[in-house]
Amino acid sequence: MLGLALLGLLLAGCAAGPEAPTPMPAAAPAAVRPTLAPTAAPTPLPLLSVTAALPPTRLPEPSATPANAHALPPERWQEWPVIPEVGESARALYQRGLAAGTNPQAFSKVGDCQNVDTYFLGVFDDPQKYRLGEHTDLEGAITQFQGSYSRRSAAVRGGFNVASVLSPLKSDPAVCAKGETPLECETRLHNPSIVFISMEQWWSNRPVSLYEDYLRQVVTFFVERGIVPILATKADNLEGEHRINAAVARVAYDFDLPLWNFWAAVQPLPSHGLWGDGFHLTYAQSFFDDPQMMKQAWPVRNLTALQSLDTVWRFISQP
Numbered sequence: 001m002l003g004l005a006l007l008g009l010l011l012a013g014c015a016a017g018p019e020a021p022t023p024m025p026a027a028a029p030a031a032v033r034p035t036l037a038p039t040a041a042p043t044p045l046p047l048l049s050v051t052a053a054l055p056p057t058r059l060p061e062p063s064a065t066p067a068n069a070h071a072l073p074p075e076r077w078q079e080w081p082v083i084p085e086v087g088e089s090a091r092a093l094y095q096r097g098l099a100a101g102t103n104p105q106a107f108s109k110v111g112d113c114q115n116v117d118t119y120f121l122g123v124f125d126d127p128q129k130y131r132l133g134e135h136t137d138l139e140g141a142i143t144q145f146q147g148s149y150s151r152r153s154a155a156v157r158g159g160f161n162v163a164s165v166l167s168p169l170k171s172d173p174a175v176c177a178k179g180e181t182p183l184e185c186e187t188r189l190h191n192p193s194i195v196f197i198s199m200e201q202w203w204s205n206r207p208v209s210l211y212e213d214y215l216r217q218v219v220t221f222f223v224e225r226g227i228v229p230i231l232a233t234k235a236d237n238l239e240g241e242h243r244i245n246a247a248v249a250r251v252a253y254d255f256d257l258p259l260w261n262f263w264a265a266v267q268p269l270p271s272h273g274l275w276g277d278g279f280h281l282t283y284a285q286s287f288f289d290d291p292q293m294m295k296q297a298w299p300v301r302n303l304t305a306l307q308s309l310d311t312v313w314r315f316i317s318q319p
Contacts, residue, residue, distance in 0.1 A: 068256050077233070077249030078242075082265045083307050084258030086315040090228050094316035097193055097226025104317065107148045107309065108192040108227075110165055110183065110218065112201045113158035114234075114281065117150050119298060120198075121305055123286045125150035133289030135303065141310035148192070155186040162199040162214040183221050194312060195222055196260075196305065198232035200244075200279075208239060212247040219255055229255075230312055232305075233263040235272060235297060236279045260308040266297050273297030 069087025072079055098104060109115050123129035124142050132138060142149075154175055155165050164170045165182040176185035186192075197218060202211050215231075222229050231252045233245040245263055252259035266273030266281075273282050273296065284296035286303070293299050 068253060070253050070256075070259070074246065074249040074253040077246060077259075077261070078264065080249065080259060080261045080264065082261050082304050083311050084230060084260055086258050086312050087256050089256040090258060090312065091316040091318070093223060093226060094193060094228050095319070097228070100226050101191070102193040102226055103191045104193050105144055105146075105148075106190050106192045107145050107194040107196065108155065108186050108190050109153045109196045109198070110155040110186070111196070111198040112156070112160045114200055114301075115153075115156045115196070115198050116158065117152050117156070119283075121302055122150040123302060124306065130286040130302070131289050133287075135288055135307075138306050138310050141306060141313055144313065145309070148190070151190070153186055154189055155182040157182075159201070160199075161201045161203070162211055162218060166214060166217055183218065187222075187225060187227070192227055194228045194230065194309065196230050196232060196309075197222075198234070198262075200234040200236065202239060202244060204239070208243040208247055211244060212251065215247065215251050219251055219257070223255065228257070228312065228316060230258045230260055230308055232260045235263055235266045235274055235281060238279060258308065258312050260305060262301060262304060265300050265304045269297060269300065270295055273300065 069085045069089070070080065071085065109117075109120065111120075114120060125146060154172055157164075157170075160170070160182075168179050168181050171180050171182050171185050175189065176182070177188075180188070197215075199211075199215070202208070219229050219231070231248050233248055237245075242263075249259060251257075269282070271282070274280065275282060281297035281301065283298045284290075284293035286299045287293050288299060288303050294303075
């Protein structure tokens, strides 16, 4: 019964389409393929003073020929491994962030309903809610980032998309300062050294090239602050031709940043881990020693996300 109740909450939280960047008078009706139209892109805001200013030698804008950790080009993202490949650029970024004051024991999340703390990673702050099974090597990462897993991020909300997190109009006034974007608010509140960026939703009537432009702004925001992004592909293909996942891979490649290929993780699952609507993930508890539960998408999402965090953290934290 508990599992059914949680599943009901999940469906309710994900049913709304992505929010437009102006306030909505009421919750958007349930829809799988959102049709809300965006307003103009939010204007860039000045940088936060959460950490000390980074040296002028911070990571540059992506170059045409980066020395890249990814073995394959972004056009072949479907062949990229589930667990990220990590390179020296990410390590250098992390070390510069630590020098500027980022917290090595904190990570943040940026995303929509598939990233809310109730379902995404939150179980790892409560030993009663997960079983590692053979994956006991992940205990170090659970301990290192204790408290970040179940924390409610100011940059995660059902209906958020990659444009929403850049708009001050979408910040929670209960925790955010006036004029702060969700990204600025979350960074000020939690001061992470690593951040998951997982944005599944987009406006169905807007080009994916605009999604990619916004995603580059989000990534640049964190890079300029010495925070290491872990980008993520998504399980669904509502936009067709996997155009959003291809865009995510291009950004990860251009910035030489880790990419958690969640799409690849769910391909072996029944219905590729998706409900009949083609968007919502199939649910089971995060008991990694139960083969039946591991046929569902949510435990696979939590396991591979934790493995990705562990891999990235162990590599970049080595001097």
